[in-house]
Amino acid sequence: MKKKRVFCTSGESFVRNNILYDCINESGKTHAKPIGCAPEGDKDKTIVKAGEMFTTEHFKYQCDEENDALVLKVINCIDSTGTEVEIGSFFTTEDENGNHQTTECLGDYFKAKKTVLQWTKCTLPSGIKVTEGNFHVVPLSSKNSSTNKPPLQKGEIVSCIRNGKEVGLKCTGCVSEYTSVHVGISGYVEIKGQWTQCRRTKDGCRLINVTRNCNYFVFNKK
Secondary structure, eight states: OOOOOOOOOTTOEEEETTEEEEEEEETTEEEEEEEEEOTTSOTTSOOBOTTOEEEOSSEEEEEEEETTEEEEEEEEEEOTTSOEEETTOEEEEEOTTSOEEEEEEEEOSSSEEEEEEEEOEEEOTTSOEEETTOEEEEEOOTTTOSSOOOTTEEEEEEEEEEETTEEEEEEEEEEETTTOOEEETTOEEEETTEEEEEEEETTEEEEEEOHHHHHHHHHHHO
16 A cells, blocks of 8 residues: 655644554654554544554554555454454344343454344243244143133244334234144135135134135135
């Protein structure tokens, strides 16, 4: 890389591209000499000497000397616990409440980007934990259903869903008896010659027999 000439006044110091320069006069010629790295972009704040490192809340920097010039490099990203995350990798933590946080370090030594993703878990009445964005099939029986179990349904699909800042459980589908087909809300499935539709009710997601309605629709379509 070709170095650009920096014009300055003898005796002054300044920061350019995170490098601190001193303007000196040698043999009657004035030129800017790099004397350190300024990761915060301010000569009155932290200055890192060549070969040394400096860590902020988000990144770990190193001041390197290359071809009589100084270069500020990002060595690693830093997660919320202070753990170093190498460029091109990620690190995930989990607290006692099941909340997850993944810190991903992208880019290169000169343009690194730290991305933080957070998600949690929902807990079913049975104690089973479901990760946000995933689902769990809850078997239906006369014991765990407040109403009579639909004869053509063996289970309901319960998902852990985020709505704004809130994360909670919500039934999102049904599982058919005999065939174990997963059906989303408003979806249809044929079971032993009978058409059923998965609907969300006060008791959860239930397969409702709609054979008569389907036959009427087919008859009129003809």
